Amino acid sequence: MKLFDVYSLYDIEPVYGKGNYVYTEDGTEYLDLYGGHAVISVGHAHPHYVKAVSEQVAKLGFYSNSVENSLQEKFAEMLGKASGYEDYSLFLCNSGAEANENAIKLASFHSGKAKVLAFEKAFHGRTSGAVAATDNPKIVAPFNRTENVEFAPLNDIEAVKAKLATGEFCAVLIEGIQGVAGIYCPDDTFLQQLSEVTKEYGVSLILDEIQSGYGRTGDFFAHQHAGIRPDIITSAKGIANGFPMGAVLVAPHFEAKKGMLGTTFGGNHLACAAGIAVLEIFEHENLVENAREIGAYLIEELQKIPQLKEVRGRGLMIGMEIEGSASELRLKLLKEYHIFTGGAGATTVRLLPALTVTRKEADKFLAAFKELLNK
Numbered sequence: 001m002k003l004f005d006v007y008s009l010y011d012i013e014p015v016y017g018k019g020n021y022v023y024t025e026d027g028t029e030y031l032d033l034y035g036g037h038a039v040i041s042v043g044h045a046h047p048h049y050v051k052a053v054s055e056q057v058a059k060l061g062f063y064s065n066s067v068e069n070s071l072q073e074k075f076a077e078m079l080g081k082a083s084g085y086e087d088y089s090l091f092l093c094n095s096g097a098e099a100n101e102n103a104i105k106l107a108s109f110h111s112g113k114a115k116v117l118a119f120e121k122a123f124h125g126r127t128s129g130a131v132a133a134t135d136n137p138k139i140v141a142p143f144n145r146t147e148n149v150e151f152a153p154l155n156d157i158e159a160v161k162a163k164l165a166t167g168e169f170c171a172v173l174i175e176g177i178q179g180v181a182g183i184y185c186p187d188d189t190f191l192q193q194l195s196e197v198t199k200e201y202g203v204s205l206i207l208d209e210i211q212s213g214y215g216r217t218g219d220f221f222a223h224q225h226a227g228i229r230p231d232i233i234t235s236a237k238g239i240a241n242g243f244p245m246g247a248v249l250v251a252p253h254f255e256a257k258k259g260m261l262g263t264t265f266g267g268n269h270l271a272c273a274a275g276i277a278v279l280e281i282f283e284h285e286n287l288v289e290n291a292r293e294i295g296a297y298l299i300e301e302l303q304k305i306p307q308l309k310e311v312r313g314r315g316l317m318i319g320m321e322i323e324g325s326a327s328e329l330r331l332k333l334l335k336e337y338h339i340f341t342g343g344a345g346a347t348t349v350r351l352l353p354a355l356t357v358t359r360k361e362a363d364k365f366l367a368a369f370k371e372l373l374n375k
Contacts, residue, residue: 017044041238056273071272092267096210096236097125107171121181176212176222183319218292
């Protein structure tokens with residue numbers, strides 16, 4: 001059997017990692033400033049994380065959600081405290097797409113309505129409902145297309161009001177920062193207006209913080225820069241530093257009913273051990289503050305580079321708009337300087353490093369990037 005050939009691959013195979021570096025079999029070192037799509041939040045093979053996961057899998061790796069699991073309760077308590085959402089409830093699942101599916105389902109159950117309003121250039125995942133709310137026709141199969149999802153321009157509150165005035169919508173779904181689109185931030189004022197207008201029309205506001213959350217922007221969630229409290233928040237990516245895990249944070253006004261949501265693997269013992277370890281590392285190493293400080297430094301230094309058309313983002317979620325092909329530039333960074341970065345569209349380079357990234361590592365990237373642009 002061969003692999004189903006859907007991925008474009010670099011001819012590099014990392015076989016182990018340490019901190020913010022990965023290594024090939026022959027020991028070649030690569031600085032990782034992409035973290036496998038923002039998944040590596042506390043660095044590769046962090047000793048505390050390795051210890052926690054190893055000890056848990058040696059005791060009990062999995063049992064279903066038909067029994068009590070105190071690790072889920074511990075994780076929920078820690079996440080509530082770390083995020084400032086102690087009064088919300090938590091549903092655990094396996095991925096960001098699944099988190100968004102369940103968030104939409106909750107909003108629809110709650111209101112009895114079917115439509116979701118998303119935003120142009122949005123990306124919310126590849127499962128059925130999540131991909132329907134993703135503004136990329138190339139990855140939406142005919143089966144997924146539905147009249148229950150409509151799109152509005154980002155930062156256009158009047159367009160949102162016109163849609164919601166129809167009374168057909170159960171939810172507005174928005175990314176804390178649009179990641180796959182190229183690091184486009186909703187204006188703080190727009191998010192504040194969105195919070196008000198969704199309340200006015202009785203529509204659930206769902207914040208997709210799958211890429212932009214978990215400390216990456218210098219606040220625990222990106223929307224917190226705007227001072228709002230959504231009805232539902234989705235999270236995944238860095239939540240367990242590479243172990244598959246997703247989460248839905250649910251406001252108190254939603255009523256939980258037995259059987260309305262469910263999952264086989266979500267919130268399993270091993271996932272919770274990984275998630276708890278990540279939150280412990282966040283606290284002990286002040287990683288949200290580090291993301292804010294190193295991110296601000298990187299953005300400030302990148303804005304000084306004349307060859308860059310634009311620098312977008314917050315904290316350690318950064319997009320750089322370049323002249324020419326971003327994929328070619330990223331390949332040169334990888335091959336000539338041994339630095340992993342990400343892409344978004346034809347001309348955007350993305351930085352999504354672990355929140356453990358240091359000033360020294362930021363300077364290493366800046367020196368290589370400037371040298372490459374000046375060639």
